[in-house]
Amino acid sequence: MPIFLILLLLSAPPAIADLSIIGHATVPLLDQATLQRIYTGKTVSLNGVRLTPVNLPPNHPLRTQFLRNYLERDENDYTGYWTVRCYVGKGVPPQELHSAADVLQFVVNHAGAIGYVDEGDLTPEVKVLLKK
Amino acid sequence: MTAYIQYQALSLSLLTLVLCASLPVSADVKLSGFGTLGGAISDQDFIYQRFIDDRGTAYRDSVIGAQVDVTHPDGWGFTLQTKAAASSHNDTDWEAVLNWAFLSWRPANDWLLRAGRLRLPLMLHSANSDVGVTFPFVRLPTELYSLLPSVDVNGLSVTKTWLGDTTEWMLEGYIGKTHADWRYYLRDGLEPLFQNGTLFLAYDFKMIGTILSRVSERNTWRVGIHYTTATWDAGPTPIRFPFVPLMPGSSLGYYKINPALPGPPIRYAKDYDVYLFTLGTEIRLPQHWQLTIEYGRRHFPEAVVGADTHAGYLALSKQIGSWTPYCYWAGIRSDNQGLNLAKTMNRNQLPASVPNAALINISQRAGADLINPYEQQSLAFGTAYHLSRTSSFKLEWLHTRTGALSSFVNAPFGEDSGGRQINVFSLSYNHTF
Numbered sequence: 001m002p003i004f005l006i007l008l009l010l011s012a013p014p015a016i017a018d019l020s021i022i023g024h025a026t027v028p029l030l031d032q033a034t035l036q037r038i039y040t041g042k043t044v045s046l047n048g049v050r051l052t053p054v055n056l057p058p059n060h061p062l063r064t065q066f067l068r069n070y071l072e073r074d075e076n077d078y079t080g081y082w083t084v085r086c087y088v089g090k091g092v093p094p095q096e097l098h099s100a101a102d103v104l105q106f107v108v109n110h111a112g113a114i115g116y117v118d119e120g121d122l123t124p125e126v127k128v129l130l131k132k
Numbered sequence: 133m134t135a136y137i138q139y140q141a142l143s144l145s146l147l148t149l150v151l152c153a154s155l156p157v158s159a160d161v162k163l164s165g166f167g168t169l170g171g172a173i174s175d176q177d178f179i180y181q182r183f184i185d186d187r188g189t190a191y192r193d194s195v196i197g198a199q200v201d202v203t204h205p206d207g208w209g210f211t212l213q214t215k216a217a218a219s220s221h222n223d224t225d226w227e228a229v230l231n232w233a234f235l236s237w238r239p240a241n242d243w244l245l246r247a248g249r250l251r252l253p254l255m256l257h258s259a260n261s262d263v264g265v266t267f268p269f270v271r272l273p274t275e276l277y278s279l280l281p282s283v284d285v286n287g288l289s290v291t292k293t294w295l296g297d298t299t300e301w302m303l304e305g306y307i308g309k310t311h312a313d314w315r316y317y318l319r320d321g322l323e324p325l326f327q328n329g330t331l332f333l334a335y336d337f338k339m340i341g342t343i344l345s346r347v348s349e350r351n352t353w354r355v356g357i358h359y360t361t362a363t364w365d366a367g368p369t370p371i372r373f374p375f376v377p378l379m380p381g382s383s384l385g386y387y388k389i390n391p392a393l394p395g396p397p398i399r400y401a402k403d404y405d406v407y408l409f410t411l412g413t414e415i416r417l418p419q420h421w422q423l424t425i426e427y428g429r430r431h432f433p434e435a436v437v438g439a440d441t442h443a444g445y446l447a448l449s450k451q452i453g454s455w456t457p458y459c460y461w462a463g464i465r466s467d468n469q470g471l472n473l474a475k476t477m478n479r480n481q482l483p484a485s486v487p488n489a490a491l492i493n494i495s496q497r498a499g500a501d502l503i504n505p506y507e508q509q510s511l512a513f514g515t516a517y518h519l520s521r522t523s524s525f526k527l528e529w530l531h532t533r534t535g536a537l538s539s540f541v542n543a544p545f546g547e548d549s550g551g552r553q554i555n556v557f558s559l560s561y562n563h564t565f
Contacts, residue, residue, distance in 0.1 A: 043241050089213075092160070
């Protein structure tokens, strides 16, 4: 039995990050549908607060997880969606920042900013807007 | 005119630079670009769709462009898009033009205002027609995507959106004007008015219209109504050509195409009124199948012209991994009145015993070409291979059959554009960055 458990543990997929959706103190709490609309450019303000979502670069593990778990899309779908939207003149995708540290700094310093980080990187300056 | 557009492009580019330089730090500047390198060859020695014949061409589908989007967190934005492609003023040059240069404002989630040089969403893919990676076809069906010589206008657009749980409704209204050339091909010259060959007549277009769209996860529907006045640079436009019988009551005679010919006067109008009705849908079916249907009606209520058309296409595609094979049927047909007039005029030949018969006969054929008739159907089979969401290869076989006459064909001297069968093979590489 112990050998079976050890094998089970060894064969388990690597632990994935625990994502939290974070925002500036001015941003109200979100539900998933609203978050999806924000990251697809359909919602630009909430309760009078102008929103500025930010993303991590394509194929970043956190971004991949965010797209899959919160937006329910894969990278191809998401990039394809914004390629069309951009070339029909209806806006541009969220700004991309290099790292989770950049996201944290941006969210702390910009009213209306929204981003996502690993739960382990959370700091008291940011507000958790949504967590699955 | 080209110089004027280049001057405008330069001015707007300078304005963009000034705007970018004076922007607050919080503004986001995004530079993107797109390009298609496309080759097409047919099995015919005459030209089809402006460039394609059995010698092959890269002019028909190749395009390169760049776009700058400046967005400010307050909801203001500025978009500039330029492209270089085959000229829309002649069939020989390559030229750079400004597609978009507009200011946008998103005061709230459900409102979008844009002012400046805009591209109208006339059909489902009109706004992104230069960006090949955004649709699977090698080229959008020319039968439908040639309703107007240009869909880029200087004007104002307002969009109101209603967001439901699963459905999004959008109502867009616009008003604007533009200057563009309408292309004709004359097998025979109409001296001294026009020489034979390709002819580009410049028009001022004033446009107003509205488009209603419904978008959901499974499908997209769009309906549009548009009104345009087209004013010819050279003066009033002919709307009716009188038939001049050689003897009273006789069917032997000619259509008066040239004002110098004897007979009652040609009827002119200050401009053409053009009504456009567009309808389109994309339906996502199970197993990654997609059905696309679009229809466009171009109606000239005053004039009897071949450009008064019904056009549409039906496409079926399926995504299989990185491949998107597709097939479509497309067709265009002039309204009966215009097509019948063009056909009658085209075959109206006076016997040589009539004085000036040769000259009159040439004028009849030139008149048929000037009426711009369309009757053709196309069947295409092709596939896109997606290297990624931003680059793809495409391959297509297109088979076109013309009916009585088709202005997409440059008919050889002394022959007709009707009754033709054309096979076109195309290959393209499409990329965005």
